Amino acid sequence: MTIDVQLHLKRDDFTLDATFCVPSSGITALFGPSGCGKTTLLRTIAGLEKKARGRVVIGDTVWQDETRCLPTHQRQLGYVFQEASLFEHLSVHQNLEYGLKRLPKEKQRFDFDQIVTLLDLATLLPRQSARLSGGERQRVAVARALLSSPQLLLMDEPLAALDQQRKREILPFFARLHGELDIPILYVSHAADEVARLADHLVLLNDGRVQASGPIAEMLTRADLPLAHDHDAAAIIEATLSGYDTPFNLARLTFPGGRFSVPHPGPENELTKGQPVRLRVLARDVSLTLEQQTGTSILNIVPVTVTALNAENTRQPGAGAQLLVQLDANGVPLLARITRKSAVALALEPGKPVFAQIKAIALLD
Amino acid sequence: MLSETDILALWTTLKLAGLTTIILLLLGTPLAWWLTHSRFRFKVIVEALVALPLILPPTVLGFYLLIMLGPNGPLGPLMQSLGIHTLAFTFTGLVIGSVFYSLPFVVQPLQNAFAAIGRRPLEVAATLRARPLDQFFSVVLPLARPGYLTAAVLGFAHTVGEFGVVLMIGGNIPGETQVLSIAIYDHVEALEYGQAHLLSGGLLLLSFVLLLMVYTLNRRYRLTST
Numbered sequence: 001m002t003i004d005v006q007l008h009l010k011r012d013d014f015t016l017d018a019t020f021c022v023p024s025s026g027i028t029a030l031f032g033p034s035g036c037g038k039t040t041l042l043r044t045i046a047g048l049e050k051k052a053r054g055r056v057v058i059g060d061t062v063w064q065d066e067t068r069c070l071p072t073h074q075r076q077l078g079y080v081f082q083e084a085s086l087f088e089h090l091s092v093h094q095n096l097e098y099g100l101k102r103l104p105k106e107k108q109r110f111d112f113d114q115i116v117t118l119l120d121l122a123t124l125l126p127r128q129s130a131r132l133s134g135g136e137r138q139r140v141a142v143a144r145a146l147l148s149s150p151q152l153l154l155m156d157e158p159l160a161a162l163d164q165q166r167k168r169e170i171l172p173f174f175a176r177l178h179g180e181l182d183i184p185i186l187y188v189s190h191a192a193d194e195v196a197r198l199a200d201h202l203v204l205l206n207d208g209r210v211q212a213s214g215p216i217a218e219m220l221t222r223a224d225l226p227l228a229h230d231h232d233a234a235a236i237i238e239a240t241l242s243g244y245d246t247p248f249n250l251a252r253l254t255f256p257g258g259r260f261s262v263p264h265p266g267p268e269n270e271l272t273k274g275q276p277v278r279l280r281v282l283a284r285d286v287s288l289t290l291e292q293q294t295g296t297s298i299l300n301i302v303p304v305t306v307t308a309l310n311a312e313n314t315r316q317p318g319a320g321a322q323l324l325v326q327l328d329a330n331g332v333p334l335l336a337r338i339t340r341k342s343a344v345a346l347a348l349e350p351g352k353p354v355f356a357q358i359k360a361i362a363l364l365d
Numbered sequence: 366m367l368s369e370t371d372i373l374a375l376w377t378t379l380k381l382a383g384l385t386t387i388i389l390l391l392l393g394t395p396l397a398w399w400l401t402h403s404r405f406r407f408k409v410i411v412e413a414l415v416a417l418p419l420i421l422p423p424t425v426l427g428f429y430l431l432i433m434l435g436p437n438g439p440l441g442p443l444m445q446s447l448g449i450h451t452l453a454f455t456f457t458g459l460v461i462g463s464v465f466y467s468l469p470f471v472v473q474p475l476q477n478a479f480a481a482i483g484r485r486p487l488e489v490a491a492t493l494r495a496r497p498l499d500q501f502f503s504v505v506l507p508l509a510r511p512g513y514l515t516a517a518v519l520g521f522a523h524t525v526g527e528f529g530v531v532l533m534i535g536g537n538i539p540g541e542t543q544v545l546s547i548a549i550y551d552h553v554e555a556l557e558y559g560q561a562h563l564l565s566g567g568l569l570l571l572s573f574v575l576l577l578m579v580y581t582l583n584r585r586y587r588l589t590s591t
Contacts, residue, residue, distance in 0.1 A: 099493035
């Protein structure tokens with residue numbers, strides 16, 4: 001099943017011409033700089049831009065094609081707007097019921113209490129929606145959208161209006177949605193860290209067009225895309241927890257390319273064995289050696305194969321001195337940023353086996 | 366105390382103002398909605414027309430309405446075919462006149478209320494499966510409540526205070542078209558200052574109480590919703 005979108009919208013100063021097709025499962029991030037048309041694309045998918053032409057097919061449901069265009073209220077979607085969009089004349093409870101009441105019983109996929117528990121809203125129910133904090137509002141908005149049993153959940157930078165503290169509060173809830181409910185999500189964001197943490201797929205937008213789309217791990221490490229050339233360029237690795245190294249307070253993780261040890265995430269983030277975790281490895285934290293180093297303080301060393309060497313094409317200072325090396329760790333893509341001088345010294349070339357020494361690994365879940 | 370004609374005038378006035386307000390709320394809602402959301406190029410012309418009674422001398426409005434509604438007016442044949450001889454000097458004619466006269470006092474508060482609400486709540490409602498009419502009744506109407514209250518009270522009070530239009534198209538028939546403001550004028554003409562005071566004072570008090578009510582209720586509404 002896929003989300004198949006092919007949309008065209010012309011405005012005086014902006015043209016959206018977006019085509020992409022992603023699996024209808026997990027979280028797909030629509031990512032790009034401000035003004036690239038992310039929000040417009042999301043609105044168009046929801047049918048909120050009346051002048052848009054094209055196709056929107058969700059699984060086997062046609063929302064829009066050449067011959068017909070369902071109005072928004074007939075599209076089985078949920079939409080979380082960027083800013084607070086709760087009905088101020090209604091209580092939290094009434095807000096949550098708004099979509100639920102307009103849905104025939106047999107189409108209701110979720111139980112009211114289930115969603116209230118999932119987003120931890122029980123204590124907020126009697127409150128007036130105008131009296132909630134920003135983070136609470138967004139949680140209610142997400143719950144309200146979910147209760148309308150969407151085939152597809154559209155989220156337009158739901159965290160953009162929140163400060164760092166609130167973001168940290170709400171992100172675990174989003175990660176939970178992903179784990180517990182089987183609803184595909186299109187998530188608009190311009191924050192790379194949010195995307196790295198949440199997304200399974202990425203649709204890269206630039207100037208109203210889709211530059212590329214694909215699985216997140218692949219998209220972040222493709223040298224032809226700007227993400228891999230960002231100062232914070234990183235690879236995403238899906239690993240599982242295999243155990244703890246208790247005396248040293250480390251967690252052991254396994255992924256297809258080998259094993260890592262990372263600092264224990266702390267008692268409040270206790271992980272269970274076999275639990276999948278997402279890791280981020282910054283390109284600038286990876287160095288390469290020809291032989292496996294011993295007598296080093298670096299814990300995480302994995303054998304990899306050089307896939308390609310790319311000139312840094314950014315205008316960042318020092319870019320001319322550096323290379324972006326794409327690596328393959330048994331099928332898992334990794335990035336390393338090293339100096340051109342080192343690459344020559346190591347005689348790096350595609351296909352060459354080397355060792356990647358990883359200075360820091362971030363645990364994203 | 367109030368004479369029988371005074372009481373009749375009071376009743377006629379309240380009936381006229383009440384009916385006019387109801388008609389204006391019903392007509393004003395779609396009109397104000399259209400003025401708020403339409404991208405029609407010549408919308409400003411309609412906006413100016415709606416606002417016209419604000420500055421037009423009521424006698425001018427009354428004069429044209431008199432011609433329109435009379436048996437020889439452009440609407441004459443239509444009215445004849447409906448079996449109406451004339452609307453001039455009738456209560457119905459008065460209602461029609463008042464609707465024009467008080468139009469901006471109802472449309473403008475509604476338009477302001479709709480503009481303040483914007484499109485977003487409608488879009489949100491649409492993403493939650495509400496049909497367009499449902500969107501209006503479940504979201505816009507409750508959010509626009511202060512606007513409706515202001516519109517109703519202004520429309521009502523302004524119609525109560527109507528004089529020039531009534532005189533032109535309604536005349537001064539007790540029980541049919543004689544309203545309070547005209548009764549006051551009659552009393553003053555006849556040097557019955559006591560009666561004039563009674564009615565004038567009553568109107569003054571009524572107007573003040575109505576406005577006080579609007580401001581209090583709108584204030585309370587704002588306080589509970591924020």
